[in-house]
Amino acid sequence: MKVHVDPERCQGHTLCAMIAPDLFTLDDVDGHSSAIDGEVPAGLEAKADEAIRSCPEQAISIIP
Amino acid sequence: MSTEPVTDEDAERKKTRYHFDRHTPEYREQFADVTAEMLDKCPVAWSDTYGGHWVAAGHSEVFELARSAEYVSNDHDPQHERRGYKGISIPTPDVGFRGGFLEMDPPEQRYYRQLLNPYLSPAAVARWTPLVDELVRASLNEKIESGRIDFVDDLANIVPAVLTMGMLGMPLKNWDIYVEPIHASVYTSPNSPDIARIQASRLAMRDDMMGQLAGIRANPRPGLIHALATAEINGTVPPDFELLGIIALLMGGGFDTTTALTARSLEWLSEHPDQRERLSAERDTLLNPATEEFLRFFTPAPGDGRTIAADCEIAGQQFKEGERLWLSWAMSNRDPEVFPNPNEVDLARTGNRHHSFGLGLHRCIGSNVARMVFKRMVVAVLDRMPDYACDPAGAEHYQTIGVIQGMKHLPASFTPGTRIGDGLEETIARMQVVVDEQGLAEPVTDRKGAADIK
Numbered sequence: 001m002k003v004h005v006d007p008e009r010c011q012g013h014t015l016c017a018m019i020a021p022d023l024f025t026l027d028d029v030d031g032h033s034s035a036i037d038g039e040v041p042a043g044l045e046a047k048a049d050e051a052i053r054s055c056p057e058q059a060i061s062i063i064p
Numbered sequence: 065m066s067t068e069p070v071t072d073e074d075a076e077r078k079k080t081r082y083h084f085d086r087h088t089p090e091y092r093e094q095f096a097d098v099t100a101e102m103l104d105k106c107p108v109a110w111s112d113t114y115g116g117h118w119v120a121a122g123h124s125e126v127f128e129l130a131r132s133a134e135y136v137s138n139d140h141d142p143q144h145e146r147r148g149y150k151g152i153s154i155p156t157p158d159v160g161f162r163g164g165f166l167e168m169d170p171p172e173q174r175y176y177r178q179l180l181n182p183y184l185s186p187a188a189v190a191r192w193t194p195l196v197d198e199l200v201r202a203s204l205n206e207k208i209e210s211g212r213i214d215f216v217d218d219l220a221n222i223v224p225a226v227l228t229m230g231m232l233g234m235p236l237k238n239w240d241i242y243v244e245p246i247h248a249s250v251y252t253s254p255n256s257p258d259i260a261r262i263q264a265s266r267l268a269m270r271d272d273m274m275g276q277l278a279g280i281r282a283n284p285r286p287g288l289i290h291a292l293a294t295a296e297i298n299g300t301v302p303p304d305f306e307l308l309g310i311i312a313l314l315m316g317g318g319f320d321t322t323t324a325l326t327a328r329s330l331e332w333l334s335e336h337p338d339q340r341e342r343l344s345a346e347r348d349t350l351l352n353p354a355t356e357e358f359l360r361f362f363t364p365a366p367g368d369g370r371t372i373a374a375d376c377e378i379a380g381q382q383f384k385e386g387e388r389l390w391l392s393w394a395m396s397n398r399d400p401e402v403f404p405n406p407n408e409v410d411l412a413r414t415g416n417r418h419h420s421f422g423l424g425l426h427r428c429i430g431s432n433v434a435r436m437v438f439k440r441m442v443v444a445v446l447d448r449m450p451d452y453a454c455d456p457a458g459a460e461h462y463q464t465i466g467v468i469q470g471m472k473h474l475p476a477s478f479t480p481g482t483r484i485g486d487g488l489e490e491t492i493a494r495m496q497v498v499v500d501e502q503g504l505a506e507p508v509t510d511r512k513g514a515a516d517i518k
Contacts (some may be wrong), residue, residue, distance in 0.1 A: 011427040014186055015417075018352050027510055028187040030178075031432060033310055053415035057131070 002063040003035040003048050009059035019054055020047035035060070077438035081216060082109035083118045084390070087466035088368070089422040096407055096449045097463070099395045107483020108381045114155040117369075117388035118381075123419075127390050130371070132424035133170065137373040138169035138391065144313045147386075149371040153467075154390055161305050164313030166368075166426060173425065176310065178212040180429060183231060183288050191504060194515045195495050196437055201484055202491035207484045208448060211480035213227050215454075219445070220326035221247060222317075224437050226492060228318035231433070232311065234276050236492050245269045246319045251462040251472060273311055277304065281484035287505035288314060296496060299412035312445050314430070320433045324442050324470030331474055332358070332409060333442075334454040343411060344446040351439055351454045354411040358438075360418035361409050366469055368422060394469070395420040446491040452478035 003023055005016070012031035023044060024033045024052040041050050052060045079404065082102060086089060091098060102109065107122025120126045129136055139150025140162035149154040151167040160444065162168070165176035182188060198498050203222050207213040225239040225246075245265040252262050281293045292307045332404075333340040343350050372383040383389070397418045399404040421428035428434070445452065458475035462468065486494070504513050 011424060011425060012185075012431075013421065014432065016354070017186075026186050028512075029185055030181040031185040033185075050414050054417055056417045056419065056421075058127075058417075 001026045001040050001045065001048070002038065003040060003051070004059060004061050004063050005033045005035050006061070007032065007034070011057050011059075014055045015054045015056070016051040019051045022046060023048055023051065033059075043046045073433050077384075078110040080106045080109045082106050082111055082119060083113065084109070084111035085113045086392075087195045087392075087464050089463050092461075092465045095394075096398070099398045103399050104397060105207075107381060113389075115388070117154055117390055118372075118383065119392065120379070121392050121395035121399075121505070122379075123396040123402045125381075126393070126396040126419060127423060128379045129389065130368075130391055130419070130426075132376070132378055133425055135372060135374050135376040135378065135383070136172070136370045137169050138368075138370060139373075147373075149373075150369070150388065151371075152165070152367040152369045154388060159337050160403070161309050163316075164375060165218050165312035167309075169373075171426065172297065176295075177295075177425075177429065179291050179295055180314075182290060182509045183291065183505070184429050184432060184433045185508060188508035189436050191508070191511070191514045192230070192433075193436060193440065194517045195498060195504070196223060196227055196440045197444070198424050198491050198495055198517060199226050199488075200440055202486060202488040204448050204486050205485065208481045208483055211479050212475065213449070214453075214473055214475045215330050215445075215459075216471055219328075219336045219441060220323040220474075221276050222488070223441055224322040225319050226431075227437060228315055229438070230495070231288055231318075231505060232276075232314065233280060233285045233289045235247055236389075236499065238272060238276075238503075239492075241270050242268055243319060246315060247323065250320050250468045250470065253463075270308075273308055274304070277307060277311070279332070286503055286507075290505075296468060317428065317430045318433065320468050320470055321364040321430075322437050324468050325358060325362055325434065325438055327474045328362040328364075328469070329358040329438070329442065329470040330445060330452075330476075331454050331459060331471070334452060334476065336409075339409075339411060340446070340450075346441060346448065347446070349442070350411055353413060353416065355435055355439055356416045356418065357409055357411055357413045359420040360397045360403070360413075360416055362469055363397050363418075363420045364469055365422075365428075366465055367392040368426075368466075372438055393422065394465075399418035418447070449476075449478040450483055452476045 010032045014031055014034050017026050023036055026033055102121040108120050112121050120129050137149055138152055139149040141149050142160050165173045200223055203219050207218050221243050226236050229236050229239050248262045252258055278327040280289045284290055292310055292446045295328050344356055370389045372385055372387045374385050376383050400406050421431040454474055454476045460472040462470050498515055
């Protein structure tokens with residue numbers, strides 16, 4: 001599975017990177033998030049799920 | 065605006081009603097009950113208070129409304145240059161100017177955010193952490209040998225204020241010109257005998273602010289004010305009163321909110337010593353979720369006003385252009401649909417999509433500052449005053465929670481400890497040299513590394 005951050009919805013709340021720093025990178029200038037390219041590494045699926053559930057803007061989704 | 069429906073259609077739209085007055089002491093006392101009742105029966109309701117306005121309490125309703133920027137406006141237009149909208153406060157204060165970009169709509173709002181984001185992003189804020197640690201250490205030094213501290217006056221009022229000065233590009237030592245008027249004007253009612261003194265301190269603050277803006281224009285010094293003083297917004301230079309509104313917004317956002325969060329959280333930890341020990345022992349994993357939980361539970365800024373900008377139906381409710389709306393971050397943060405056991409603090413709560421920094425394009429621009437400063441203050445208290453006990457007789461909450469859910473005083477006692485390094489005044493002077501020599505207040509696009517403190 002992969003994770004995706006919708007740049008139109010993300011407002012830089014930063015919870016995803018707080019929860020799963022290996023899956024999300026925050027932009028230096030505005031703090032908006034982007035997901036890593038490629039598959040979620042094994043063992044981090046639960047963190048990905050928690051990041052999705054924690055996003056105040058509901059900006060993160062799973063790409064099967 | 066009439067408080068009573070004028071047509072049958074109007075009456076039908078406003079048939080769900082709730083008398084909502086968040087500026088009364090009763091609202092503070094009955095907050096949990098009022099919240100539970102509104103969430104259960106009327107997550108969006110019409111209230112006849114303050115000229116009549118909608119109140120959104122439900123989590124999903126607040127979520128939808130706050131993110132509908134095309135229908136829901138932040139604009140404040142006291143000079144009636146556009147549609148005369150009334151901004152984010154209910155009732156509207158009689159000030160005659162708008163409160164920075166929080167009372168603007170895009171695209172104008174976006175220009176300011178893009179201008180200031182490079183000073184307030186997570187990467188920008190992280191540069192200040194070593195300096196904040198120094199200010200916290202020195203603030204605690206002033207009280208550590210006595211075994212007594214007021215967490216509001218002696219810590220949580222000081223550190224956010226000094227840091228805000230630094231980020232603005234103002235002299236750090238000027239923090240005490242601003243801290244009292246900003247803190248006191250939030251909790252002092254207009255008919256208090258103290259109001260004359262506070263108004264005088266507000267005038268001194270305004271004089272200093274205008275002097276700083278002119279001074280930075282004449283002798284450039286990096287920081288948020290420099291960005292504003294040299295800004296062109298959509299091709300024009302904004303007038304000074306607009307810039308002063310923005311500086312006041314940055315200070316108002318930077319001072320009393322983090323103070324409130326810190327005081328309320330330290331009070332709760334004193335009342336729950338087992339949880340305090342747990343937080344201290346498990347801080348590597350618990351400090352982040354605990355911070356989000358304190359943000360959710362105490363919601364320092366309890367909500368924002370808006371104006372409906374076009375007839376619309378959102379969250380199942382029909383709204384008319386010009387109607388006023390209160391988005392309650394505080395009540396939506398207690399919605400059991402999203403937060404199991406919403407009236408309990410769970411330091412390890414997951415899926416905590418609280419609304420304490422707002423939502424959508426007006427997300428609090430200082431959220432990264434607030435989190436960082438809060439965490440550094442709490443951790444230092446846990447380390448140096450681990451057995452502190454707040455004095456319930458001396459703890460003084462704001463009488464009302466309509467604007468900020470804060471505290472005036474939070475005295476505590478603890479086993480005395482020893483000073484580490486110098487005191488507050490000397491530290492502020494040393495930190496001024498660090499800020500100046502290292503260009504710490506530059507935007508992160510120009511300067512990346514953290515403060516280097518010898």
